[in-house]
Amino acid sequence: MKKIWRALAAATAAVAFTLGGTTLGGTAQAQQPLRIGFIYVGPIGDGGWTYAHDIGRKAMEAKLKGKVQTTYVESVPEGADAERVVRDLAAKGHQIVFTTSFGYMDQTLKAAKSFPKGFFYHATGFKSSSNVFIYNCRMYEPAYLAGIVAGHMSKRGTLGFVASFPIPEVVRNINAYTLGARSVNPKITTKVVWVSSWYDPAKERQAAETLIGQGADVLLQNTDSSAVLQTAQDKGVYAFGWDSDMTAYAPKAHLGSAIEVWGPYYTLVAESYLAGKPFRQNIWWGMKEGMNDFVSINPIVPPAALKQVAAKKAEIVAGKFHPFTGPIMGNDGTTRVPAGKTLSDKEVDSINWYVEGVEGKVPGK
Amino acid sequence: MDRFDPLIASGIAAAIPLVYAALGELIAERAGVLNLGVEGMMLVGALAAFATVAVGGGVTIALGAAMLAGIAAAAAFAVLTLTLQANQVAAGLALTILGTGVSAFLGRGYVGFRAPASFEDLPIPWLSALPVIGPLFSLNALGYAAIAMLALTAWFLFHTRTGLALRAVGESPAVAHALGLRVTRIRYAATLFGGAMAGVAGCYYAVAQFKMWQEGLTAGNGWIALALVVFAAWRPWRTALGALLFGGVTGFGLYLQAAGVQVSPFVLGSLPYLATIAALVAVSASPQLLRRHAPAALGKPFFEGD
Numbered sequence: 001m002k003k004i005w006r007a008l009a010a011a012t013a014a015v016a017f018t019l020g021g022t023t024l025g026g027t028a029q030a031q032q033p034l035r036i037g038f039i040y041v042g043p044i045g046d047g048g049w050t051y052a053h054d055i056g057r058k059a060m061e062a063k064l065k066g067k068v069q070t071t072y073v074e075s076v077p078e079g080a081d082a083e084r085v086v087r088d089l090a091a092k093g094h095q096i097v098f099t100t101s102f103g104y105m106d107q108t109l110k111a112a113k114s115f116p117k118g119f120f121y122h123a124t125g126f127k128s129s130s131n132v133f134i135y136n137c138r139m140y141e142p143a144y145l146a147g148i149v150a151g152h153m154s155k156r157g158t159l160g161f162v163a164s165f166p167i168p169e170v171v172r173n174i175n176a177y178t179l180g181a182r183s184v185n186p187k188i189t190t191k192v193v194w195v196s197s198w199y200d201p202a203k204e205r206q207a208a209e210t211l212i213g214q215g216a217d218v219l220l221q222n223t224d225s226s227a228v229l230q231t232a233q234d235k236g237v238y239a240f241g242w243d244s245d246m247t248a249y250a251p252k253a254h255l256g257s258a259i260e261v262w263g264p265y266y267t268l269v270a271e272s273y274l275a276g277k278p279f280r281q282n283i284w285w286g287m288k289e290g291m292n293d294f295v296s297i298n299p300i301v302p303p304a305a306l307k308q309v310a311a312k313k314a315e316i317v318a319g320k321f322h323p324f325t326g327p328i329m330g331n332d333g334t335t336r337v338p339a340g341k342t343l344s345d346k347e348v349d350s351i352n353w354y355v356e357g358v359e360g361k362v363p364g365k
Numbered sequence: 366m367d368r369f370d371p372l373i374a375s376g377i378a379a380a381i382p383l384v385y386a387a388l389g390e391l392i393a394e395r396a397g398v399l400n401l402g403v404e405g406m407m408l409v410g411a412l413a414a415f416a417t418v419a420v421g422g423g424v425t426i427a428l429g430a431a432m433l434a435g436i437a438a439a440a441a442f443a444v445l446t447l448t449l450q451a452n453q454v455a456a457g458l459a460l461t462i463l464g465t466g467v468s469a470f471l472g473r474g475y476v477g478f479r480a481p482a483s484f485e486d487l488p489i490p491w492l493s494a495l496p497v498i499g500p501l502f503s504l505n506a507l508g509y510a511a512i513a514m515l516a517l518t519a520w521f522l523f524h525t526r527t528g529l530a531l532r533a534v535g536e537s538p539a540v541a542h543a544l545g546l547r548v549t550r551i552r553y554a555a556t557l558f559g560g561a562m563a564g565v566a567g568c569y570y571a572v573a574q575f576k577m578w579q580e581g582l583t584a585g586n587g588w589i590a591l592a593l594v595v596f597a598a599w600r601p602w603r604t605a606l607g608a609l610l611f612g613g614v615t616g617f618g619l620y621l622q623a624a625g626v627q628v629s630p631f632v633l634g635s636l637p638y639l640a641t642i643a644a645l646v647a648v649s650a651s652p653q654l655l656r657r658h659a660p661a662a663l664g665k666p667f668f669e670g671d
Binding site: 043051075166191193195200202205210211212214216225230234359360363364 | 370371372374473474476479570574575576577580582584615616619620622623624625626627629630631634
């Protein structure tokens with residue numbers, strides 16, 4: 001028995017030595033590429049949120065070939081585990097770390113404190129520090145455009161929304177979708193089902209089935225997989241892609257995709273660092289900056305809808321139209337946004353009420 | 366009334382895999398083997414089924430693959446507990462952890478795309494149009510087979526010699542041994558049957574209900590199946606009743622939300638588990654009932670000697 005232990009100890013020492021050796025050798029070398037780490041909440045094959053970030057990562061790598069070297073860790077649960085992964089990446093010499101899910105917020109801040117020379121960028125959060133910066137995408141813009149298409153395509157006048165968590169980001173997308181649809185047909189209503197998860201295809205599917213069972217015939221989801229879209233195809237109704245272009249998953253049911261385009265932002269952050277001026281801004285970009293889009297519209301969508309979508313898109317890009325411009329009524333009958341007023345970014349980022357046409361109440365409110 | 370049809374349909378859809386998993390475990394437990402690895406066996410079965418259709422196999426081959434995977438997992442458990450006399454609770458837990466991890470690891474390449482082939486609904490004309498009970502007549506092949514399996518299991522346990530032998534082994538292995546029954550062999554067969562049924566349940570999730578693969582696809586339903594066996598007091602038909610109840614509760618939460626009823630989605634999401642605990646507490650409130658029905662030698666190792 002003793003012999004085995006001795007052999008084990010020797011082996012461990014040897015491994016530790018080799019590992020230590022390579023790390024030392026690595027840092028001593030000059031002209032190392034910039035190392036950038038990514039933490040994903042789902043698998044890169046989710047076809048949605050994480051997939052979109054991974055496309056962004058690859059776009060950056062292609063653009064800055066040889067100058068950057070990236071590492072990603074997928075399916076990291078939100079919560080304590082995330083902090084360990086952030087620390088791990090930073091400790092292994094990643095000068096920049098992108099943490100790409102809302103629930104990594106506090107963990108990113110905590111880990112970043114221990115690495116004052118590193119730069120951390122957290123997606124969709126609202127807390128920043130001297131070396132943690134946030135970036136987010138105005139997904140309510142393409143959600144509004146999807147709503148316009150839904151307004152034209154819904155026969156029963158009932159839309160469905162599969163929602164993740166009742167945070168402002170999700171609530172405002174439900175609102176924008178409904179506002180877009182009601183700009184076409186003011187009688188449309190939206191049913192919402194919360195699945196308490198960003199990525200749980202099985203549950204997303206059940207939620208979609210329930211919504212369809214209760215009469216919803218055009219679905220949108222603020223979850224990360226293509227399950228809702230696939231369910232819509234199985235049941236003969238329509239749905240949209242979210243985060244990534246999901247046409248391939250369900251070509252018949254797919255009416256269009258609200259997508260994020262992260263590549264240019266990731267490239268900019270890396271280039272700034274390489275130029276010796278690390279990127280120190282919190283950004284919230286949208287269609288104007290090219291961070292999102294509404295793409296791959298199904299040919300069955302009528303020309304009137306296409307025209308309306310194109311017009312609104314042009315107005316959004318030109319800064320002439322904002323989905324949250326009054327008059328907007330809440331579904332409790334009160335005026336939430338008076339005529340002529342537009343919600344400020346701060347107000348948009350703290351929406352916790354439903355617009356007229358959405359059924360039910362925001363959970364916890 | 367047709368407003369409730371989707372609710373009933375989703376309840377039945379959720380109940381079918383529970384019936385399979387619970388029947389398999391019921392047979393194993395009737396033979397005195399407590400296998401807590403149902404969740405793990407279901408997951409390897411689900412992955413095997415999905416991987417089969419993903420590479421172009423049909424659903425029948427997928428079903429076979431899922432059963433084989435479940436049997437293989439159960440065999441590992443059987444060797445540990447029946448031949449090597451390891452503790453059944455510990456080995457069962459290990460099997461669940463192993464199955465969860467192995468399926469997640471091997472399944473990474475299958476995440477995100479839909480099953481190219483799946484079990485489709487086969488509605489029976491006229492009957493499927495009936496109100497309320499209509500959904501019962503528009504199941505897929507696995508759904509109809511589950512009903513047959515219930516009848517078959519009940520008949521086997523209580524109306525055949527082999528069924529009697531199996532129950533004897535679970536009640537008193539020493540007496541069964543003295544009567545000349547091959548205790549270990551019977552327990553092996555019962556455990557492997559449990560694995561095969563868990564495999565079918567997994568296959569149902571992967572290529573009939575969800576038509577996809579994801580890590581932890583079975584979402585803890587293996588544990589609910591285990592609880593169902595106790596809830597049903599080790600009677601086959603009662604597992605169906607319990608499965609419908611739990612399946613219904615799962616769909617009910619989502620249904621209430623879509624109907625605009627104001628209840629926290631977090632409370633609704635925990636309903637099936639709360640219902641499981643409530644049912645188990647209710648059943649355990651009468652210790653006599655449990656003692657009368659639980660196989661007396663459940664979880665106890667038996668060594669046949671030479």
